[in-house]
Amino acid sequence: MPPLCWRHHTLIQALLSRGPLEEKEFHAVFSGVTGKTPGTNQQLFNDYLRKINKELSFVQLELRACRNQYNSSVYYGVVNNIADEQSKLGTKYTVPQIGFYKGIIEAIVQDATAKGSISNIDALNIRLDNQVQTGAGSQQDTPANIPPAFKNFSLSQKEKTLEELVLDQWLCSTPDGNIGLGLRSFLDLRSWFRNNDIPACEVCNEAGIKAELCQNEGCTVRIHQYCLTRKFSRRKVEKVCSGCGTPWLLPVPKTEAVEEEEDDANGPTQSKPPPGPSTRKRLRTSEAVDSGTIGSGSSQDPVPSSDTRRATRSSSRVR
Secondary structure: OOOOOOHHHHHHHHHHHHOOOOHHHHHHHHHHHHHOOOOOOOHHHHHHHHHHHHHHHHEEEOOOOOOOOOOOOOOEEEOOOOOOOOHHOOOOHHHHHHHHHHHHHHHOOOOOOOOOEOOOOHHHOOOOOHOOOOOOOOOOHHHOOOOOOOOOOOHHHHHHHHHHHHHOEEEEEEEOOOOOEEEEEEHHHHHHHHHOOOOOOOOOOOOOOEEEOOOOOOOOOOOOOOHHHHHHHOOOOEEOOOOOEEEOOOOOOOOOOOHHHHHHOOOOOOOOOOOOOOOOOOOOOOOOOOEEEEEHHOOOOOHHHHHOOOOOOOOOOOO
C-alpha cells in the first residue's frame, strides 16, 4: 500500500498537537488540506480515515470518534491501543494521581441514576486505599498494604490533580459545577465500558454514562438524552420504553419550560408528572482499567463480570 501522503500526516498531526477536536474543527482541517468538504464527500472522508487507521495500527494507534454525552457533540482524537509497561512510562501522572483518577471514574460509572457526574466534594473525598492492588489471600485496606504515597496524598494534592485532569481533558467540569468524564476518557475507555458491561444506551449502544432512565423501577433501559430526542421526534413513534412499554416522560427543554412558567403566571397551574425514583441501587465494580490509560491513551479490555442487581445489568470496578 502506498505510504500516507502529507494530507494524511496533517490530519494526524492536528489531532496529536491540539488534542481531541470537535467535528466541525476536524472537518475544517480536512477541507483545508483536501479542498473537499466531508458533508458532500463522505466517502472520501471515510477512505482517508480508513487508510490512516490501517497505517496507525502498526504502531498501536487509532484515530477514533466519540460523542460527548454532556452536550451531544462529536469529537475526533488519536488513542493508544496498547497497555504494556513501556506505554505506562509515557504518563506524566504519579501512581497516587492515577489511583485518584480511577477512583473518580469508578464513582461516576457506578451511579445507578446515570447522572454522569459527582460533586467536587465527593471527588476530593475519594479514598485512594480502595485502589491498592492486592494479591490472592491478602487483606485489602490494611495499613501494611497501603503504600506511603497513597497515605500521604493530601487534599491540596487532590485539588491540584483534579485541575490537571480537567485541563488534560481526562475529566471535565459540567455546567452544574460537578466533575464528569472528559473527552479523552470517552475516547480511551470505550472498549472498557463495553467489556465490563456498563449499561448501554438502548438506541446507539454506547455506554450510558449520562443518560435518561426508564420510569419503571424494574426496567434497566437507559437512553442518552440526544438519542431520546432523535428517537421520539419521528412521527408515529409511540413514546414508550422499548423494554417494558412504560410511557416515557420526555424532559421539557429549558426554552419551553420558561414559556410554560410565563403562561402559568396568567393561567391555571398545570399538574406536574410524578418524578422518577430519587434513589437507585448503586453499581458495584469488579474489574480494572490499566494504570497506563492516563497519559498513554491506552485502552484495555479486562474480563467482564456480571451482577444481577437492578439498574446495573452488570458492573465494573476500576482498580
